[in-house]
Amino acid sequence: MSTLASVSSFPFDTVSELSADVRSRFYIDGRWMAPDAAGSVDVVAPSSGQLFATAALASASDIDRAVDAARRAFDTGPWPNMSGAERAACMKRMSAALASRMGLLSRLWTAEVGAPVWFSNQFAPTAVAMLDYYAELASTFAFEERRKTRAGHARIVRHPVGVAALIAPWNAQLPILSYKLGAALAAGCTVVVKAPPETPFDALVVAECAHEAGLPPGVLNVITADAQGGAHLVGKREVDKVSFTGSTATGKLIAKTCADRLTRVTLELGGKSAAVVLDDAVLEPTLAALAPFTMPFSGQICFAQTRILVPRQRERAFVDAYSAIANGLTVGDPWDVTTQIGPVASRRQLERVLEYIETGRREGARVTAGGGRHDQRGEGFFVQPTVFAGVTPDMTIAREEIFGPVVSIIAYDDVEQAIAIANDTDFGLSGTVFTADAEVGYAVARRIKSGNVSVNGLEMAPNVPFGGFKQSGVGREGGPEGLCAFLEEQAIYLAVDAGLQAG
Ligand code: NAD
Numbered sequence: 001m002s003t004l005a006s007v008s009s010f011p012f013d014t015v016s017e018l019s020a021d022v023r024s025r026f027y028i029d030g031r032w033m034a035p036d037a038a039g040s041v042d043v044v045a046p047s048s049g050q051l052f053a054t055a056a057l058a059s060a061s062d063i064d065r066a067v068d069a070a071r072r073a074f075d076t077g078p079w080p081n082m083s084g085a086e087r088a089a090c091m092k093r094m095s096a097a098l099a100s101r102m103g104l105l106s107r108l109w110t111a112e113v114g115a116p117v118w119f120s121n122q123f124a125p126t127a128v129a130m131l132d133y134y135a136e137l138a139s140t141f142a143f144e145e146r147r148k149t150r151a152g153h154a155r156i157v158r159h160p161v162g163v164a165a166l167i168a169p170w171n172a173q174l175p176i177l178s179y180k181l182g183a184a185l186a187a188g189c190t191v192v193v194k195a196p197p198e199t200p201f202d203a204l205v206v207a208e209c210a211h212e213a214g215l216p217p218g219v220l221n222v223i224t225a226d227a228q229g230g231a232h233l234v235g236k237r238e239v240d241k242v243s244f245t246g247s248t249a250t251g252k253l254i255a256k257t258c259a260d261r262l263t264r265v266t267l268e269l270g271g272k273s274a275a276v277v278l279d280d281a282v283l284e285p286t287l288a289a290l291a292p293f294t295m296p297f298s299g300q301i302c303f304a305q306t307r308i309l310v311p312r313q314r315e316r317a318f319v320d321a322y323s324a325i326a327n328g329l330t331v332g333d334p335w336d337v338t339t340q341i342g343p344v345a346s347r348r349q350l351e352r353v354l355e356y357i358e359t360g361r362r363e364g365a366r367v368t369a370g371g372g373r374h375d376q377r378g379e380g381f382f383v384q385p386t387v388f389a390g391v392t393p394d395m396t397i398a399r400e401e402i403f404g405p406v407v408s409i410i411a412y413d414d415v416e417q418a419i420a421i422a423n424d425t426d427f428g429l430s431g432t433v434f435t436a437d438a439e440v441g442y443a444v445a446r447r448i449k450s451g452n453v454s455v456n457g458l459e460m461a462p463n464v465p466f467g468g469f470k471q472s473g474v475g476r477e478g479g480p481e482g483l484c485a486f487l488e489e490q491a492i493y494l495a496v497d498a499g500l501q502a503g
Helices: 010-017 020-024 060-076 084-100 102-113 117-123 126-140 173-187 202-213 227-234 248-261 283-293 312-328 347-362 415-423 438-446 479-484
Strands: 026-028 031-033 040-045 050-056 144-148 152-160 163-167 190-195 220-224 241-245 264-268 273-277 305-311 366-369 386-389 406-412 431-434 487-495
Touching (some): 010 102, 020 050, 020 202, 026 060, 026 202, 060 190, 084 102, 084 173, 102 173, 126 173, 163 173, 163 227, 173 241, 173 479, 190 202, 190 227, 227 248, 241 248, 248 264, 273 283, 283 305, 283 312, 283 431, 305 415, 312 386, 312 406, 347 366, 347 406, 406 415, 415 438
Parallel strands (some): 163 190, 241 264, 273 305, 273 431, 386 406
Antiparallel strands (some): 026 220, 040 050, 366 386
């Protein structure tokens, strides 16, 4: 494994690339506004543990201003009443502006939360693809439809739901925001984006793109706020829809607040996804296809395949081969192009992950790779890629979301037991099946109670819905399903034979 040669200066360089507005203001009502109070948040580079930026943190009154602007823009502004094609034209200008800043946005992902450059360079551009997809959908979607009825016909009108609060976590701020923002804007909603304090700048760069694209004032408002600010936003009566991605615990709190006024809500929450390796799967190609999705971005991705289920008679071979892969990963400075695994995002994450590793040991699982803090210079938040074998489904590490580079290998006796173990979880976000027979793979995938299951790999496409069964969420993002989450259907019956027409 590699060690850190020195503390990188790149986080500081990246901040100096940001405009003064992005560094210290919020985007409200089409303008850059100074925060009302002097709230601020320190941003720490996970690779060094050092402070590299300070960002503005919203007070309740900043949030109120953002919500008021969105409310005004929805009630009296042009955006909700434009045609889908008109909105699409503006969104396409926005996605072009986003594409032109892709280098900066990728670097921000690495600077703020330590995503290795190979990872941020590959996945940041998915935000452009998502905005483009929703722009395209806005221009073709049937916002009105006519159906024949007994007395005449009905028109089904799909209205934008109203003011939407968009809340995303720190781990993949830009792609997650693009799902929400693309669908909300395509629908004709106005939005308040609450950026998390760990990644305060990305959404503000998106606001710059919206401004450049000529999005009408108040349609997009961006503030950075902590949990308290998020709760304040969700509780506002002017908010008609909440679209939240984050932990299951926070999702439950938000659902309770939304229940009071029956505010529409979409929840994208945690996961504990299983990779089911069937007996006919050939070891090496299976591992080549599976391994990249077990600890992506140090395991801090909601769909990480953190439970690997293998046939008991092949357990030994599988544990040896996968542990060798984990041990061979290059851990180090996220700015180094050869680094495969960077730090975890924060000291809080570091402590949480190390505690889970200790719990795994205490409960009797066997460490076959890693197993602790990565030995390197400086104060970076590095965890060794860690593999546990001999894990049973009742162990804490097999049940709770760790959100770190920690994977459990669980042996099964037959395919029925494998499916039962895969489903023996409160979560249901993702899953994979590996097999030589694609038809068998499909049949097994259908029986896994997860919103997204892939056979012999893992894919997420903009036109396909993503979301969770059980405690992994409510509702879907992506595809037309994601657009419908920002629409409210109204049926208007038109009776042709009522005899009311003049003459
Ligand atoms: P978190 O729930 O702590 O925070 C998520 C966001 O909610 C942040 O912006 C935070 O400031 C805000 N927030 C916190 N408390 C709030 C409250 N009471 N009201 C309103 N907003 C509040 O989650 P996290 O630790 O930042 O993110 C990691 C979690 O996100 C993991 O569980 C991961 O699985 C999940 N996640 C899910 C998906 C998905 O698509 N299903 C994608 C990425 C991450």
